[in-house]
Amino acid sequence: MALAGATGTAPAIELRGICKAFGPVQANRDIDLSVPRGTIHGIIGENGAGKSTLMSILYGFYRPDAGEILVGGKPVAIADSQAAIRAGIGMVFQHFKLVQNFTVLENVVLGAEDGRLLRPSLARARGELKRLAAEYELQVDPDALVEELSVGHQQRVEILKALYRRADILILDEPTGVLTPAEADHLFRILRGLKDEGKTIILITHKLREIMEITDNVAVMRRGEMVASVRTAETSPAALAELMVGRKVLLRVDKAPARPGPPVLEVRGLRMVDADGVERLRGIDLDIRAGEILGIAGVAGNGQTQLLEILGGYAEPGSRLSGEIRLKGQKLPLSGSDGRARRRAGIGHVPEDRQAEGLIMDFTAWENVAFGYQDAPEFRNGLLMDNAAIRKDATGKIARFDIRPPDPDLAAKSFSGGNQQKIVVAREVERNPELLLIGQPTRGVDIGAIEFIHKRILALRDAGRAVLLVSVELDEIMALSDRIAVMFDGRIMGERLPGEATTGDLGCLMAGVDPTAAPPGATARTDADGGAG
């Protein structure tokens, strides 16, 4: 199958028969990949499909068991990242590798100094950064400290680092996970600019929308194998999703209209000042009714985490809380360590970070099924815990939620991300809580499990329960919510109905701009756009 790109010249990167095994696990099996020069090449696949292993081989972190790598038509051996850089390959990691208290300039030069003295390198880098900034819309203040930059700017520093090292081929691993829609758009403009200059870009992502928007060709991986390699223009999101999972997938969530009942959760004037004195929540008001999903959209770090935690009954030690929370009209105390009482009152909580909070990674699956409910009467047997009852419950949940491998004695850390999440969701949802708090339900979860978890959330709603959904994935918020509230800087910027909300509209709110609000000094202006001003 012919790929889009320059014909006649050797591909920028060619992989032939790459194999890599970790113990009994075959992470990459006989991978062939050809990336034409001057194109953007998407690599898509579920978690654990082998994308990261493949890119790690390209960047010299792992050595393949078999196969060869050709850069610009010539075979190369990539023993370490230095060799990758020499071959013209640059990598932008999902978790940035920057020194927080160094300036942008120092970070760019780090590891690529010209000699023992720093000044000449810094001077040269300053000139080079200026040129790159002008050429590719990559403006960053070279003297700013990295810790003071926004996430989007930090990512630009990573790209600058790679370009400074004369990378011709740029690999980006899940680059938009931490960006607002506007920042993502800017990134895509940068990538297109790089492509026009003849650079080759490999984009690893699990977001089908990005693949469709920006790539020229796309390769799909599934279970360590490259299952397809096609021109983006000749495929569709549904076809790609099917290739990724190996079966037909519903991308749209089918849901019946909500039938909201009486209010379950009422929050008034909720404020939180953390231990450092930073105000994280600046007066939150919200209501959720029975049989309704309220989705909270926003860029990570705007107070969603704190809101979920406080509703779940806990807060960072040393923080101060004020305001009022009512569950079915009953006022709840705000002590910051009420997790136990909240569970008893009927609040289930799937935390944003399942590995740090939702599970004890060293505990077995069955022990984790009781986590948070270790004092529940059905798990108690006199003075001791009724381990037999907990195991029985765990075995049932494993079957009902199709948790794999179906082994209750396996430690939580040995399950894949999706199956870990299923353990947490099973534990919280099956108690049929009055209110379910659920944060990032499908972060790092594969498509098959996403579908399953979404169905479970909707089933809970349809059973007349209230759901508070926090997610940084706008698609997820739009698909599941009955109402959408957007958080920015500890406030709720606005509320929209999913039918009327557009990505651009929500994106503005997420960036702290209310497009419907009148500009200051123009209060007399008539409300022509029909907004709720």
Added chain:
Amino acid sequence: MERMPTWADVILTPLISLALAFSISALVILAIGESPAEALKVMVEGALGSSYGWGFTLYYTTNFIFTGLAVMVAYHAGLFNIGGEGQAAMGGLGVALVLLALPWPHWAFALPAAAVGAALFGAAWALIPAWLQARRGSHVVITTIMFNFIAAALLNYVLVNLLRPVGSMDPASASFAPATHLPKLSDMAGALGLEWGENTPVNIAFFIALAACLLVWLLIWRTRLGYEIRAFGKSEPAALYAGISALRITVLAMLVSGGLAGLMAVNNVMGEAERLVLNAVEGAGFIGIAVALMGRNHPFGVLLAALLFGFLYQGGGELALWTTIPRELIVVIQALVILFTGALDNMVRMPLERLFAALRRKGA
């Protein structure tokens, strides 16, 4: 992902570590011009070769079980209690006060009361560091070691100024009444018509230590408190999420830990010395750290490790008695055992894991 069989993990690894520690000890003995084979013979015969040797070995073992369990319980809560020394010393004070306060008619009444006194004093000595850790963030490693020194100074004062009988020159309490003397294992054997371990200090407290192993196992793996202790020890953010109070777990785990360390006094103060003397603990609190590490923080492992260290203690004493090997060499051997089984555990474990993974691949 690459898991070893359990037996390799809990038996083979420590055995290889021990073998390494003993080989290096042998080199040291060679270097000072003595015969390692002779030294080993003296140690084994002195500690395990007779019921007399066993009597002392098991006495030391009893001490180490208590302090090892103390370190183990705190460890499961993510707390490193190195104050066993001070807590055991305070336990001794508890035992002495209980036994001197009342004219006990029989040891069977005195024993539970003394045990409660020992545990309470030990627990109280761990309470302040626990509180400081949970409320003020003062690290228990720092505070518990400081409390060891405070306990030593306090006992010094109490023994010299308060508990010393009038006219005595010895900084020690009065002897406990004969009715409170605990039965020795040799007495029990005698009652069965056996002659075993005459004139050795091992006493009924050995059985209390065995029972403590069982109870600690139940506590950690079968009760809700144990579940919460382990959860808190593995992940504090997760414990917060689950509504497990950091203050409650820190305090309770340290109370249990200090109580176990304090219980050691039933063995050494009530069972052996039969009065409270200065420095009665003799470093057993610190040995407890090595015992817990080597026992992989499991009561059964603690029991085995305590036995090993009991052997080293008794065998080492014999070595100093019968050979020209200086007493300090025993400390070297003990240090090597701690170094290899505790600090350098991964040095043996990782190659073994790789070996087992390779074997499995070949077998598959």
